[in-house]
Amino acid sequence: MLQRRLTKAILMLPVLVYTAFSAGPFLWTAVMSLRTTDEIYKSHYGLPIPAHWGKFYTAWTEFGYSTYFRNSAIVAGTAVIIITVVGAMAGYGFARKRFAFPLREPLFLMLFLSVMFPPQIMILSLFQILIKYGLFNTLPGVILVYAATELPITIYLLRAFFAQIPQEMEEAARIDGCTDWSMFWRVMFPMALPAVATTFILNFIYFWNEFLYAVIFITKQEIRTLPLAIQFLVSDQYQDIGMLATGLMIASLPVLLMYLFLSEWFVKGMTAGAVKG
């Protein structure tokens, strides 16, 4: 018994050390987000007493975070809706024998391989293309690029799920006179909701946090997304650590709060692509 307890205690040691490493930097930032820069420069590791909750209001109203937050919400929200609808339809189209056509399987293989494409292979020509069609420096341009880049992995995951749903369901519905279209939205899409929700969450986080495309395709301040805004704020207001920390929390809180309530879904979603094999 004593030996067992000793083993447990020894096992806990790496767990606690790693937890300190993992949570430390973020907790420190969270504490700083409630302290003023003056307080922080006096003592970098002090406690937030008194806690300046008003800083969140100041950041929101005076430092432009409301604009950046709104831009991020528009971009991530619209892109995730487009990709969910388009991706689910395509996932279903690739999953069913009924919709087979000669080049479908090579096409799917190509789609799957493009998950590996480094963004650099597209980004410079996308820049050129967006300029040509007047989409450069606009939110719709960014939204379209976002939705397209995550499409392959979304289709891949949803196809796998649709393929598992037995065909009898559709045949019954078809005999009842349903068209492919109405059957998909009334029967198949609702059945695939667990997988759809998973890709929805996965894509939302990705879009909310995306930086590379944003940095190239957005140069106007009023349409900056949060990750982009932070990059600029860190060079412009390098000294104002307190306010920056508040901004970091504003940028991270939506995803972190979602995670707090839906952590099982998150883990499922973010691991779905990797456990295959």
Next chain:
Amino acid sequence: MHADPAPGTQALAAPVARESIRGSRPRRPWGSIVMFLGPALCFYFAFIIYPVLVTFFNSFHLLRQDLGLSYEFVGLQHFKEILGSDEVFWRAARNSLTWAVVAPIVDMPLALTLAFVLHSKVPFAKFFRTVWFTPLLMSYPVVGVIWLWVYNYDWGMANLVLRAIGLGAYAEAWLANPVTALPALILVTTWMFTGFHMVILLTAMHTIPQEYLEAAWVDGAGPWHRAFHIIIPLLRPTIVNLIILDFIGKMKQFALVWVMTRGGPMRGTETVATYVIKRAFEWKTLDLGYPSAIAVIWFVIIFGLSFGLTRFLQRKEALEF
């Protein structure tokens, strides 16, 4: 598209007449195929395949941004220059490769160790799992700023810990020293990704049938034996997958560098991705052709190495069973 409000019905009804002539094969429901796959394929070709082809095309041209993106054919000149005499490219390639090789070597054993510990039913396992997973949910700029502070010479956490355990002599301006800057950035990605790898490995461990472990226990196998001779071999496909994903991810690394060091000091953290962007938008050459050629080379290298790595790791697996 055609005016038929319900293409599906048409697809069902039409074949009846023809089927008797052509035999048993039902006609393809093209209306539905276009409806389900059309939008995705349009997106895919317009925003992925077409740009990739344009990049290949551009890599053989001089494409001056100051001259209204006019094309001038230069053949293989960019490729010769990049591979032959571009020292910045080779430096960036070495940094990216170092990152891609070192990260999995550090992340995987750490993630496996943590997964083993949680697997052996320590208390609050779920809480730890939740905490360790969190860093991955923040954007690179957020992570970058936090770690800029962690590495601050005077008051950062890194030096604070060193001073606290009596290693203050090793305190360092981690990001200002060309030797330590890249390792410092690699540690940040370890911080972000180890929890994620751990969660996946733990999920895979839970799928191992309990009988295997019990049988080993009856045979008198200790925890080390169980870990190395039963669990790790069974997890091999998952581990291989994670290593390749980690490798590819690090070969593409851009954002963290862009926020934290911009490739400096003295190109100590320049990656191929940051070099492509700098070369396209910050250099006075104002040419999109040359960076496109770099992107093409790197694209080929990523694909080649990923396939090579997959085959190498999988062959080893085949030998063992």
